[in-house]
Amino acid sequence: MPCKTVDSILDHALLGYNLSPAEGVVLLKQVDPEAIAAIRTTADKLRYTQAGDTVTYVINRNINFTNICEQHCSFCAFRRDEDDSSAYWLGWAEILAKSTDAVARGATEICMQGGLNPQAQINGQSLAYYLKLVETIKQAFPQIHLHAFSPQEIEFIARVDGIKYADVIAALRDAGVGSMPGTAAEVLDDEVRRILCPEKIDTATWLEIVGTAHRLGLPTTSTILSGHIETPEQQIGHLEKLRSLQKTAIDRGYPAKITEFIALPFVGQEAPKSLRRRVGRNQPVLKDALLLMAVARIYLGNYIANHQPSWVKLGLSGATEALLWGCNDIGGTLMEEHITTMAGAVGGTCLEVANLQSAIAALGRPHQQRNTLYQRLIPHSH
Template sequence: MSFSLTHAADRTIDAILACALAGEDLSEADGEVLLRQSDPGAIAAIRAAADALRQRQAGDTVTYVVNRNINFTNICEQHCSFCAFRRDLEDEGAYWLDEDALVAKAADAVARGATELCMQGGLNVHAKRDGKSLPYYVHLVQTLTTAFPALHLHAFSPQEIQFIAREDDLSYEAVIAALAEAGVGSLPGTAAEVLDDAVRRVLCPEKISAATWLEIVSAAHRLGMPTTSTLLSGHIETPAQQMRHLGQLRSLQQRSLPGGTGITEFILLPYVGQEAPKALRRRVGRDQPVLADALQLMAVARIFLGNWIANHQPSWVKLGLTGATEALTWGCNDLGGTLMEEHITSMAGATGGTCLQVEDLRGAIASLGRPAQQRDTLYRPIHQSTAAG
């Protein structure tokens, strides 16, 4: 397949894309060149290459998962500059779901055909049993997995793992192992934001460093716990920092896969700041994602990561279903989950909604003339007869 461009300045783009289409891993510098393109012809070539690689690496079938997202508390000790979700314990709007509420939400999810619960929350220093954090989280997991053993629990970001370990003076491995024994099946690769500490000092100065995020995800993989991966884009980061982030994800995956467990998917999370703290909003200069920028970045992510991370997913919560569907022609092969509810992004002012029906996802996929397939959390195809409940 050839994507010949006419301008002399574009021949470098041709060479980069030719290497990618030949199956080579690109350098971060190559990826930065692709991200900096603004010529419509160059961008069209990047899109075409990403779509060709998506077809080769993941096929034409578009997958989705039936899941419920549970943000179990918004009480949080940290103050990230992009977050409109967190509250202090005494604040108006603070909440902390009890066991009955969690079980009711899980039961509703099962009744609607969910196979996955995705659970994350704020860093709540009051969430303890017998004065310890880990027993609280273990009890939370056991409550859900005992009631609904067929559900896959996709829960607790690397930041939450570090928080529990810090509170109880435990190693990351000890926390992950205890949660796995209780029933956690995989970890969300959130709290990554951008894996560049210069960016993190502005976005989330209280969060773990890039090195710690990588250390925790690597530990999960060593213990046989799969994870996802994310990138929060479209705020203050540069193309070079975006590529550094992708490069660290790829290196992590290359180290992890020989052990058999690694990153199952990459998800781009474009910045939404309508209700976020004003300082970052003023610096970014807009409140909603720029779809064109997100699509170009998703295409470059496919070209750069696809040999190692085959599944790429847009965020319909952040981009809307129309934008997420378009991303399926820019290198993405998965449309994500039904969610059923979502609070972190919606409270930031996202306009994409918080719940979709299976029919919504399948209809969007059908509009592209591509087959749809329900999957489980680990990308194994499933059918209605094998769904939880």
């Protein structure tokens, strides 16, 4: 395609117009270095106008409370059957100990997700177990923000207990969950999902659960798992669904909406062999991830202002580079993270605040601590 098309699409975007899906696909398919450089520059300009120059980060801890899971997603190296020697399921005391450690290290957020463990019940109730998880943390640390339970986990609880999604979400919200991770989205395209995660919720269910959370006042994040079997058309279809979900929350005046978009490049190192063979490589291709993040900024930025790379997937240097491709946030300290690490990622599982700050400072950009909902915080001096 002649560069003029790319230039006119980018000029249009800089004037504040939304890209059409067809225009998004044109941008994602560029291979010409000059066109790609123009896309990066545009994404960076829009990042500046939509989110400012300050790069934010959050001090958080991940608690993946069990890796026992009834599903068999083709990309997942984290899940185990309950009789596997490497299966684990944290008890209440361990969850409390991890939370106590996180708070001692200055965390404002605990992110909690786990496998779909059919045994995780109290008195035959799945919801009762999840409420106890929440209460274990919130009774000890009422001030901590609990960012917990993906749409897939919501569907699992509702299905096991035979109740509505809205009832699950409202109960968790009332117990102290502050926001929902927009994970389990993978690619919001049912053809891709049939290959990647056939047992997972379908696209419509994911959108319904996240939309219900917004209606009930629970903010969510949004993600894409990219760089495996999906096409540029399917990537843009995913961004389009997120944009229209956010537009619905705004147009209907819902009390909550999507706070951020996170691109999660596929790490194939330890993935089950069939998918790894199909994808043909173990680590993400940085240039593909950067182009997608730039196009996501251009496509979503009018509706979702905060964009975050994954240093766990890309390494800190790759994530820092993404701050020049439309991202304005570098994510969290995590303190521990098993899902991506067990997939063979090279990024590590814990960064100190100083690591994040110096990566940002190297770009000549200011940095600031934020909370989960992107309110800026004055860091405590330790």
